[in-house]
Structure formats: C-alpha cells, structure tokens
Amino acid sequence: MNYRWDWSVLFKDTYMGWLWNGLLWTVIISLASWAVALTVGVLIGIARSAPSRSARLLAGLYIDVFRNIPPLVQLFLWYFVLPEVVPDAFGLWLKRDLPYPEAVTAVVAIGLFAGARVAEQVRAGIEAVGAPLMPAALATGLRPVQAFRLIALPLGLRAIVGPLTSEFLITVKLSSLSLTIGVLELTAQSRHVENYTFQGFEVFTFATIGYLVIGLCVTGLMRFIDLKIGGAALRKAPA
Amino acid sequence: MIVIEDLHKSYGNQQILCGCSATVNLGEVVVVCGPSGSGKSTLIKCINGLVPFERGAITVDGVSVSSPKTDLPALRSRIGMVFQSFELYPHMTALQNVSLAQIHVLKRSRAEADARSEKILARVGLGDKRDSRPSQLSGGQQQRVSIARALAMDPQAMLFDEPTSALDPEMINEVLEVMQELALEGMTMMVVTHEMGFAQRVADRVLFMDRGQIVEDTPTAQFFTAPASERAKQFLTKVLTH
Numbered sequence: 001m002n003y004r005w006d007w008s009v010l011f012k013d014t015y016m017g018w019l020w021n022g023l024l025w026t027v028i029i030s031l032a033s034w035a036v037a038l039t040v041g042v043l044i045g046i047a048r049s050a051p052s053r054s055a056r057l058l059a060g061l062y063i064d065v066f067r068n069i070p071p072l073v074q075l076f077l078w079y080f081v082l083p084e085v086v087p088d089a090f091g092l093w094l095k096r097d098l099p100y101p102e103a104v105t106a107v108v109a110i111g112l113f114a115g116a117r118v119a120e121q122v123r124a125g126i127e128a129v130g131a132p133l134m135p136a137a138l139a140t141g142l143r144p145v146q147a148f149r150l151i152a153l154p155l156g157l158r159a160i161v162g163p164l165t166s167e168f169l170i171t172v173k174l175s176s177l178s179l180t181i182g183v184l185e186l187t188a189q190s191r192h193v194e195n196y197t198f199q200g201f202e203v204f205t206f207a208t209i210g211y212l213v214i215g216l217c218v219t220g221l222m223r224f225i226d227l228k229i230g231g232a233a234l235r236k237a238p239a
Numbered sequence: 240m241i242v243i244e245d246l247h248k249s250y251g252n253q254q255i256l257c258g259c260s261a262t263v264n265l266g267e268v269v270v271v272c273g274p275s276g277s278g279k280s281t282l283i284k285c286i287n288g289l290v291p292f293e294r295g296a297i298t299v300d301g302v303s304v305s306s307p308k309t310d311l312p313a314l315r316s317r318i319g320m321v322f323q324s325f326e327l328y329p330h331m332t333a334l335q336n337v338s339l340a341q342i343h344v345l346k347r348s349r350a351e352a353d354a355r356s357e358k359i360l361a362r363v364g365l366g367d368k369r370d371s372r373p374s375q376l377s378g379g380q381q382q383r384v385s386i387a388r389a390l391a392m393d394p395q396a397m398l399f400d401e402p403t404s405a406l407d408p409e410m411i412n413e414v415l416e417v418m419q420e421l422a423l424e425g426m427t428m429m430v431v432t433h434e435m436g437f438a439q440r441v442a443d444r445v446l447f448m449d450r451g452q453i454v455e456d457t458p459t460a461q462f463f464t465a466p467a468s469e470r471a472k473q474f475l476t477k478v479l480t481h
Binding site for chain 1: 284287289312313315316317318319320322326327328329330339340343344372374388389392
C-alpha cells in the first residue's frame with residue numbers, strides 16, 4: 001500500500017482544535033440526548049404500566065411510532081420538515097432564532113428515538129421485577145399509587161440499569177448521525193480534517209479511539225451504578 | 240371478625256371457589272387445609288381484597304370487602320398478611336421493610352416507626368438483623384421479617400398463606416414458633432398450611448377445603464380424631480402417615 005503515514009496532522013494546531021472540538025460536541029450531544037431519552041423513557045414506561053387503558057395505548061403508540069421509523073429519517077423530519085408544517089411564526093423561530101438549531105434538533109430527535117427504546121426497558125423492568133411485589137405492598141395498606149411509587153417503580157428501574165448500558169451506548173453512536181444536518185461532531189470533524197490533509201487513516205484512528213473511550217466510560221459508569229444498587233441480583237430469577 | 244358468605248370465584252372457565260362460607264371470631268385461630276388446587280390461597284386472598292370475587296360477601300370487622308364504598312387500603316392496613324414466598328422488598332433493609340407502611344399508611348414519623356420496627360424485629364428474634372437485606376437472610380429469617388412487617392401495623396387479624404411451604408425443613412419451626420406465640424397472645428389468625436402438627440397444637444378450628452368448597456368446619460380435636468367427611472379422612476391418612 002502506497003500510503004504515507006503522518007501522525008503529525010493530529011497535532012497541528014488547526015486540525016487538533018477541530019478534532020477535539022468535534023469530540024466535545026459528540027459528548028455534549030450524547031449526554032443531552034441521553035438525558036432526554038431517560039426522561040421520556042421513564043415517563044412513557046410508567047404510562048405503559050398504568051392501570052388506565054388510554055394511558056397504556058397512548059404510550060404504546062409513542063413507542064411504536066418512534067421505535068419503528070429510522071432515526072436518520074426522524075432527524076430529517078425534525079430538521080427539514082417540521083419548520084415548514086408548523087405555523088409560520090414558529091417555523092421562522094425554529095429556522096432563525098433557535099440557538100444552535102442543528103445541535104438542539106439532533107438532541108431532540110435522537111433523544112425521542114432512544115426514549116422509546118428506554119420506555120420498553122422501563123416497562124419490562126416494572127413488569128418483571130416490580131409488579132410481582134405489588135400484592136405484598138398493597139396488603140400492608142399502601143394505596144396503589146404509593147405501592148407503585150415506593151416499590152414497583154424503584155425496583156423496576158434498579159433492575160434495568162444493566163440493560164440500559166446498551167441503550168446509552170447506542171445513543172452515543174447515534175450522535176454521529178447529526179453530521180447529516182450540519183453538527184460538527186467527531187465524525188464530521190474527522191472528515192473535515194481528512195479533506196484538508198488526505199490523512200484519513202490517522203484522523204479516523206483518532207475518531208475510533210475517541211468513540212471507544214467514551215463507550216468504555218459509559219460502560220464503566222453504568223456497571224458502577226448497577227453494582228451500587230444491586231441491579232444484577234434483582235435480574236436473577238428468585239431461587 | 241371475618242365473615243365469609245357464599246363466596247364464588249372463577250378464573251375464566253375455571254371455577255376456583257363455589258359457595259364458601261365461614262366465620263373467624265375475635266381471638267380465634269383457624270387453620271385452612273386441603274389438597275393443592277382446592278382454593279385455599281384464593282380464599283385467603285379474597286379476604287383482604289387482593290383477589291376480587293364474583294358472588295358472595297366478605298365482611299371484616301363489619302366492613303364489606305367488595306363494596307365500592309369501602310376504603311380498601313384502610314381495611315388492608317388493619318389485616319396483616321404473610322405470603323408463601325415472603326415478598327420482602329429486596330432493595331430495602333429488614334428495618335426499612337418493616338417501617339415502610341408505618342410511615343406511609345399510619346403516618347408515623349420515621350423515628351417512631353423505626354423504634355417500633357426494632358421492637359418487633361427483636362420480638363421475632365431478629366434484633367441483630369435490622370440492617371440486613373433480604374438477600375442476606377435465610378428463608379426462615381425472611382419470613383419472620385415478613386411477619387414483623389405485618390405486625391408493625393398493629394393488625395386486628397393476621398392472614399397466613401402457606402407461610403412455611405417455601406422453607407427448608409430446619410427453618411420451619413422458627414417460623415411456626417413465632418406464629419404460635421402470636422396465637423397465644425390472642426391474635427385472630429387464619430392460616431393456610433400443611434403443617435398438621437401446628438394445627439393440632441394451635442388451631443381452635445380447622446377448615447378443610449376440596450375442589451373450591453369448604454367440606455369441613457370443625458373444632459380441631461374433632462377434625463383429627465373423627466373427621467366427618469370421607470375426603471378429609473383420606474387427606475388425613477395421607478398427611479399424617481409421615
């Protein structure tokens with residue numbers, strides 16, 4: 001192979017600045033969309049476990065819609081289509097006045113997609129680990145809402161920290177989609193530097209290691225939380 | 240105290256209870272026994288409204304369980320229940336398990352509830368286990384925590400749904416001893432169990448169930464010496480021969 005390796009591009013002021021800036025945006029988009037995903041996922045997951053039929057149906061509809069449309073399509077819908085179909089004033093605000101419009105749209109789109117997946121985990125956790133203790137909690141005189149809030153929900157959430165690791169990791173990787181609407185995150189900046197230097201291997205090695213380190217941090221963090229709250233024991237079938 | 244009248248319950252096409260009637264008076268200990276699938280557990284779970292029923296009536300201390308006007312949580316808080324598989328909250332310590340409903344149902348302060356929980360845990364022989372999680376306790380210890388959780392609510396009656404069936408043989412006695420003490424103190428109790436020795440020692444009356452019906456409702460001594468029904472005789476020869 002006739003390739004002239006030149007690792008020094010990674011350390012040239014301009015390029016290094018672009019790459020680290022991209023890494024920073026990847027971290028920001030990942031954390032922000034994960035925050036959206038967790039909030040939406042827990043709320044929808046609770047609604048999915050509610051006694052009210054209509055709440056369950058609505059939550060199910062949300063999950064079906066957001067989980068089945070490709071996240072890239074969702075991103076385009078939010079970014080290109082939404083501003084055209086809402087009332088003019090709001091559309092104009094989205095296009096002109098919203099600060100960091102690409103990044104905010106990416107966070108919302110990725111967050112809502114991942115939220116649907118988190119919601120299913122929350123529902124499963126409540127159903128498998130939390131709900132079986134409801135009769136015992138009710139028998140002590142707790143009202144159904146209290147029993148759910150004090151027992152079924154916290155148990156369900158503890159049980160899913162392990163499985164949520166994968167969802168968190170997927171969210172991190174989905175952040176790279178945001179380059180399609182113009183967010184200069186890690187993948188976008190890597191291509192950017194490649195275009196200027198033609199040193200694609202070095203640049204994408206940097207990106208690869210960047211994603212790997214973020215992923216390992218996420219895995220470590222989630223494992224730590226899981227250990228702290230005894231999630232693994234809850235996932236085991238009772239003896 | 241507990242009055243059951245003409246109770247009917249079915250799951251789909253399966254008739255579980257057909258026309259059960261019984262009474263448990265204040266201070267009485269009634270043991271419910273019978274072959275598996277005879278409806279014992281369903282019957283006892285109907286009493287605090289954990290299982291809804293189609294026909295008949297249950298009143299506890301004069302309050303109807305099935306009436307929509309009844310405050311079911313308030314009624315349940317006055318009846319303690321102990322389950323076959325303990326059903327402790329695995330993310331809480333023994334003390335927190337016992338204190339939870341005191342704080343959220345009886346509105347005791349945490350300090351007050353914990354003080355009461357410690358007393359009751361000591362009473363069931365687990366004073367040193369207050370900070371243990373259920374997973375760190377043996378089956379017998381877990382079941383005693385579960386009894387403590389029910390007692391902490393100062394119940395007027397206690398329901399036991401096969402409290403020793405999930406236990407290793409050597410742990411059965413530590414649970415039965417606690418139950419026996421309760422009975423001696425005059426607690427009104429309804430106990431679904433296969434422990435015939437316990438029934439003989441403690442029960443005032445025995446209800447024998449078969450295929451969803453209460454076949455026999457007799458004083459303990461008479462049940463073990465001269466059961467009226469053929470079905471009960473067969474059952475007794477099977478369970479008493481070993």
